[in-house]
Amino acid sequence: MARVTTSPTFKRLPRAVREQQMLDAAVRVFSRRGFHAASMDEIAEDAGISKPMVYAYLGTKEELFIACLHREGTRLMEAIVAGVGTDLPPDEQLWRGLRAFFGFVGAHRDGWAVLYRQARAQQPFAGALATMRERMVEVIGTMLAQALAAEGREIRDMDLEVMAYALVGASESLADWLADRPDADPDKTATRMMNFAWVGAGQLLHGETWPPAPLSP
Amino acid sequence: MARVTTSPTFKRLPRAVREQQMLDAAVRVFSRRGFHAASMDEIAEDAGISKPMVYAYLGTKEELFIACLHREGTRLMEAIVAGVGTDLPPDEQLWRGLRAFFGFVGAHRDGWAVLYRQARAQQPFAGALATMRERMVEVIGTMLAQALAAEGREIRDMDLEVMAYALVGASESLADWLADRPDADPDKTATRMMNFAWVGAGQLLHGETWPPAPLSP
DNA sequence: CATCATACCTACTCGCACGTAAGGTTACGC
DNA sequence: GCGTAACCTTACGTGCGAGTAGGTATGATG
Numbered sequence: 240m241a242r243v244t245t246s247p248t249f250k251r252l253p254r255a256v257r258e259q260q261m262l263d264a265a266v267r268v269f270s271r272r273g274f275h276a277a278s279m280d281e282i283a284e285d286a287g288i289s290k291p292m293v294y295a296y297l298g299t300k301e302e303l304f305i306a307c308l309h310r311e312g313t314r315l316m317e318a319i320v321a322g323v324g325t326d327l328p329p330d331e332q333l334w335r336g337l338r339a340f341f342g343f344v345g346a347h348r349d350g351w352a353v354l355y356r357q358a359r360a361q362q363p364f365a366g367a368l369a370t371m372r373e374r375m376v377e378v379i380g381t382m383l384a385q386a387l388a389a390e391g392r393e394i395r396d397m398d399l400e401v402m403a404y405a406l407v408g409a410s411e412s413l414a415d416w417l418a419d420r421p422d423a424d425p426d427k428t429a430t431r432m433m434n435f436a437w438v439g440a441g442q443l444l445h446g447e448t449w450p451p452a453p454l455s456p
Numbered sequence: 457m458a459r460v461t462t463s464p465t466f467k468r469l470p471r472a473v474r475e476q477q478m479l480d481a482a483v484r485v486f487s488r489r490g491f492h493a494a495s496m497d498e499i500a501e502d503a504g505i506s507k508p509m510v511y512a513y514l515g516t517k518e519e520l521f522i523a524c525l526h527r528e529g530t531r532l533m534e535a536i537v538a539g540v541g542t543d544l545p546p547d548e549q550l551w552r553g554l555r556a557f558f559g560f561v562g563a564h565r566d567g568w569a570v571l572y573r574q575a576r577a578q579q580p581f582a583g584a585l586a587t588m589r590e591r592m593v594e595v596i597g598t599m600l601a602q603a604l605a606a607e608g609r610e611i612r613d614m615d616l617e618v619m620a621y622a623l624v625g626a627s628e629s630l631a632d633w634l635a636d637r638p639d640a641d642p643d644k645t646a647t648r649m650m651n652f653a654w655v656g657a658g659q660l661l662h663g664e665t666w667p668p669a670p671l672s673p
Numbered sequence: 674c675a676t677c678a679t680a681c682c683t684a685c686t687c688g689c690a691c692g693t694a695a696g697g698t699t700a701c702g703c
Numbered sequence: 704g705c706g707t708a709a710c711c712t713t714a715c716g717t718g719c720g721a722g723t724a725g726g727t728a729t730g731a732t733g
Contacts, residue, residue, distance in 0.1 A: 405652045
């Protein structure tokens with residue numbers, strides 16, 4: 240069938256490059272439309288390529304979404320573990336983790352939207368996301384457990400897990416807050432989160448803050 | 457066209473009753489399938505009624521979802537304001553709010569899933585949900601502001617807002633945790649949340665807890 | 674008992690978007 | 704220079720599900 244095909248003859252690129260472009264486009268489109276409302280046509284167009292290429296390289300819509308999820312998730316994890324030094328006091332570790340986390344979200348708002356806002360809701364992906372969250376909860380849990388061990392104290396495992404969940408949840412919520420406010424500063428957000436998580440609302444209301452800065456630096 | 461229509465001739469019910477049945481069904485189906493994967497046919501079938509009735513009473517799929525959102529949201533809000541007494545010390549107020557909140561989620565897991573897991577992701581509804589969350593944030597913010605005023609202290613508005621967001625976010629996260637664990641106890645979850653939010657991770661690790669119960673009652 | 678409104682049904686239309694068949698075109702090795 | 708493989712296209716087939724047309728029962732009111 241195909242007609243003369245050629246308009247101004249676009250550049251041909253190696254597969255690896257195109258794949259990244261497609262993933263970039265997919266993340267953008269999924270992020271602003273949602274999984275279902277996003278059409279493969281729009282993703283292809285946004286990537287400057289035609290639809291069958293997307294199918295040829297990344298497979299079906301679901302597989303494409305999984306690929307996005309995987310890439311963004313890996314990036315986030317890497318950013319965090321790179322930020323958290325080892326062998327530091329627990330509050331310092333937490334602080335660095337939060338800084339890295341909010342830094343990432345501030346710099347990759349689309350990725351964040353795909354990763355959490357979308358994946359959490361859509362049935363087939365909730366599992367994959369849950370796995371990622373487990374890992375984060377585990378990381379935080381381990382950190383807290385070490386802090387406890389250093390003090391020679393003990394808390395039930397479930398309490399630790401719940402605490403880690405609360406921490407992760409609060410962070411996710413503030414990440415949403417941050418993602419919706421382009422002018423907000425990731426570092427300030429991290430500071431506020433740290434104050435809330437470490438010092439607690441009760442002490443915070445009494446004027447206590449996490450060392451050394453006052454509540455609003 | 458229509459055939460003999462009648463099998464054993466089901467009960468005819470007044471509109472108000474059917475509407476509630478439909479909403480019940482819609483919440484169930486939306487909750488387990490997600491907005492898009494849910495079909496109007498399945499909702500109708502689950503409600504024990506045929507599709508055109510749904511359109512006649514509740515309108516299009518979007519409108520139906522909005523109706524679910526509205527009903528569940530109102531119920532949640534009512535449960536909370538009923539729980540929070542007025543003119544109590546702030547920690548007591550927070551504690552009661554959390555109890556009511558987790559109690560509601562424990563008893564209406566489907567409603568919770570629709571309200572948050574779904575609405576947050578789907579484009580057209582994010583706005584409506586955001587409004588509801590604003591209200592909650594405002595309620596909490598006001599509460600915190602009163603607590604501050606009682607102490608004669610002051611914090612920037614934005615810090616209060618962020619703190620409220622963190623609190624709401626942590627609660628949502630634990631609500632998810634709770635919704636996924638049928639055997640978990642809402643009251644215990646509320647206790648853990650209260651400890652985390654009020655006392656803070658730092659003090660918690662030192663063995664401090666919120667009065668009067670120890671960490672795991 | 675006629676009449677009207679309300680509850681309720683079966684059986685369709687129709688568009689959208691996933692996924693694909695079949696065929697062009699450029700680049701690179703030999 | 705020539706084959707062949709990788710890149711890229713247009714133009715479909717197809718299924719599913721939102722929404723509707725048009726008709727049937729039932730109960731209330733005169």
